[in-house]
Amino acid sequence: MHVRRASLIALLAAVLIGFVRPALAHVGSPDVFYEGDAGPYHLIVTVIVPQVIPGVAEVQIRSQSGDVKSISTAVTRLTGPGSNLAPVPDIAQRSPIDPHLFTSALWLMEYGSLQVRLKVNGAHGGADMSVPVPSFARQMLPMPKWLGVLLLALLSGLAIGAISIIGAAARDSKLAKGAPVTPEARRKGRRAMLVSAAIVAAVFYLAFAWWGADAREFARITQVFKPPKLALTLTGGNRLAISAADSNDPVIQQKIMPQLMPDHGHLMHLFMVRTPGLDRMWHLHPEAINREGAFAENLPPIEAGHYQVFADVVDKSGFPWTLIGAIDLPQISGAPLSGDDSSGTAAPLTATSSPSISKVSESSDTATDVLADGTRVIWRHDALRANTPMLLWFEVQDKNGEAARGLEPYMGMAAHAEIIASDLSVFAHIHPSGSVPMAALMMASADAGKTPGAMSAMNMPAGVTMREMPPAIVAPNISMPYGFPKPDLYRIFFQFKRGGQIETAAFDARVN
Ligand SMILES: [Cu+2]
Incomplete structure (x- = not known):
């Protein structure tokens, strides 16, 4: 009894310690x-x-x-x-x-x-x-050594106590009050101690075996939810083959990749960002080339460099996965961008960069990016503190500083933003409805039998897919809820569609 309670205490302590340890995450923004x-x-x-x-x-x-x-x-x-x-x-x-x-x-x-x-x-x-x-669990939390030693000492104390109590009970319980201990009673006591020691040893063994098996299973599941790796190969000049790497857990290959759900109209959203400056970004939509989860994309013209690659997919349960990889690309002279594919350019992100940010007041800042055609994109936000939920406000103005007209939905959304930490440990893809993928929102609303907020706000009738949706009018003031997960320098790409053209603005964010 004591032994089991002690191992429960040990388990509880391990769980409690789990709550207080800080850690990094998934693609950093869980x-x-x-x-x-x-x-x-x-x-x-x-x-x-x-x-x-x-x-x-x-x-x-x-x-x-x-x-x-x-x-x-x-x-x-x-x-x-x-x-x-x-x-x-x-x-x-x-x-x-x-x-x-x-x-x-x-x-x-x-x-x-x-x-x-x-x-x-x-x-x-x-x-x-x-x-x-x-x-998903973000990491396996190791038990501190001192706690292990302490718990083992407590556990041993309890076990020795239990054995000696049982031994004393067997030896003394049948004796009359005050009578001397007979040799037979002493033998009885020793036998009881031996038997109870054997039982305690068996309980110890089973408890440790159970603990070990549980820990191994936890480690395996935690590993599955780490961002899976991408296998990327360039063939025939500009054709990029994309699939989950063989080094991933078999669950990714066998269960996740073959059964993806389209998220705002595409099975995969592929983001390629040139490192280290994060100065070039491509947002592409590879096609599935078989049912096993292999994809391919005919790349547009891309400048040579080392590219970090993030592939956003949603599995059939509505769980969003981001696969990550990297590839060195030569200068690629591909076909021009088409459809929903887009690209953005910006000045390299450097440790000192805070170029266009001008102080407005104690608690809020404004940054402006001027696009090639003179369109101005203004980003307003509160003080950028890590782990603080906030609204990022974007406003699109024409070159005269008037509120821009003619914005239309880009893949069913008023706008998209990709947020990347300078050390590449964070990648988030958000919309005015937030960080939740639209595919998951649609599943939630299908279960509840109604249109989710983000879509009703755009007057999209239930059951109408994004492809069929008539071009709605998007207001030039767009907000997105987000919280930066850790202090760092971040690059934000903000993408919207105007007059049939996909535009990309870029901002830097120094988050404390
Ligand atoms: Cu998006």
Whole structure:
């Protein structure tokens, strides 16, 4: 009994230590940022995912209006069995300082594609919202040596105590009060101690075997959720073959890559960024060449250099994966860009760069990028602090400084932004609805039987795919929710479509 309790204490201690250790992540940006409508209530939701699973996720919900009375949250799977069986919801706490802010803590018990379901109550009645959350452990947390030694000492103490108590009980329990210990009683006591020592040893052995097996399985799963590697080969001058590398876990090759879902109209979004300056960026959409998850792209004209490659895909459960790789390219003279493919150029990012950023006030900054045709893109933001949810505001102006007209959706979105840390440890691809892939949003809304906020905001009728959507009008003021995951220098590429032309602006962000 004592032994088992001690190993439970050991396990609990290991789990608790898991909560307090800082760590890097996935492609560095595991938290979920989402902006959308729960019925009549406009909400910005941040889900801070834990380092280890099972673990506690922190949900922050900011309502834009003061008419929200209460919000409850619950976690379910995004699709499939269990997606409609919400556990007892948690009532989000309203901040005493900021009445528009609600927070809630939720246990994420399993890996994979989950969703946080919100039930909002307020002046305009009740409404629901679903925010897809990819759940994965970011790392294996080692137990500190001193803790291992301490726990082992405690455990041994308990075991010795248990053996001697059992021995004393067997020796003394049948003796009359005050009577001397007979040789037979002594033998009985020794036998009982031997038997209980054998049992304790067996429990020790099984507990350590169980611990070891659990740790190995945890390590394996943690490894699966590390960004998978890309195999990249250039053939025939400008044809790039793209697939998951053989060194990845077989799950990636056999289960993930052959069963991808289109995300805003494409199975794969391939981003190629020249390093170290992050001064050239291509956003391409390779075609699937077989059912096993191999892709290929006929490259456009590309300048020679070393390129970091990020491939965004969404699996059939709605889980977003980013595969990463790198390739040295010679000067490529390919066919011009077409369709949704696009490119951007910028000055190299250097340690000292903060070129166009001019101080406006203590808490906010503005940067302007002027494109080749004179179009001005202005980026406004609050103080850039790591691990702080914020809105990035972009405004497109024509060359006279007037609000630009003629913006249209680019792949179903008002705009796209790619955020890359200078050390390449962070890559995030976000939209006005946030970091959640549209494919996952569509799955969440299909389950709930309605159109998600991001799409209803664009007046897209349910069931209409992006390809069929008539060109809507996009306002030249665009905001995106995001939080930089660590202090660093970041490059932000902001992409939008105007008059049939895809434009890319670039900004630098020094995040403290
Ligand atoms: Cu995008």
